[in-house]
C-alpha cells in the first residue's frame with residue numbers, strides 16, 4: 514500500500530499549490546491513497562469549512578486530519594460529526610463532535626487513519642498515549658494497516674509517540690510545527706516515522722503567516738490578528754510504502770516550492 518500524506522494545508526495558497534502539483538507528484542509517487550492534514554485550510558488559516566473540504570476532495574485528497582484548529586469554524590462542527598472522511602484528535606473529550614479514527618478502502622485492503630494531539634505546549638487534553646493504545650486495540654481487529662497523525666509541538670513528544678507505537682502502527686507522522694524535519698526513518702518493528710511533515714502553503718511567511726506581524730509580535734509581545742502571507746508557495750509531504758502485512762518498507766520526504 515502506497516500512501517501520500519500532505520502536511521498542514523494552509524489557506525488558499527496551500528490549496529492552490531496542491532491543485533497544481535498533485536497530478537505531477539502522483540506520477541513520481543503513485544499513491545493508492547492521499548491523506549492531508551487540513552486544520553489550517555480555511556482562507557484565514559483557522560480550521561476548515563465543509564466547502565473547503567469539498568475542494569480538497571475534488572483535488573484528490575481522500576481523508577482529512579485535524580489538530581488544535583479543529584473548532585475554529587463553527588460551521589464545521591456538524592460536518593465533523595457526519596463526514597466519515599475526516600478525523601479530529603482522538604484524545605479530545607468523548608462528547609466532542611467527530612471521530613478520532615476512520616477507515617478508508619484502499620484496493621482490497623483497508624487503511625485506518627487516526628489523529629492524536631500532543632500536550633506539551635499545546636493544551637489540556639487527555640493522554641494521547643492512552644488514546645493511541647485504545648485506538649490501536651480497536652483498529653487491529655479490522656486491519657493491520659494503520660496511519661496516525663500526531664499533531665504536536667515538541668520533537669521529544671513526537672519521538673516518544675513514534676517509539677511508543679513502533680511495531681504497532683504502520684505509520685506515525687507528525688504535524689503542527691509547519692517546519693519539515695529531516696528525521697524520516699523506519700523505526701524497529703517497521704513503523705514509518707517523521708517528526709514533522711511540514712506545511713503546504715505560503716513559503717515566505719513565518720509558518721504561513723505574514724512575517725512582519727510575527728516579527729512585530731516577538732518584539733513587542735502585543736496581540737496581533739494573523740493574516741496569511743502571499744507570494745511563493747511550498748508543498749510538504751511524505752510518501753510511505755507498506756508491505757502486505759501492514760509493516761512499513763520506506764518513507765520519503767517531499768518538498769516542492771513554486772512561485
Ligand SMILES: [Fe+2]
Nearest residue numbers: 580581582689
Ligand atoms: Fe496545529
Ligand SMILES: [Fe+2]
Nearest residue numbers: 521552553689
Ligand atoms: Fe497547522
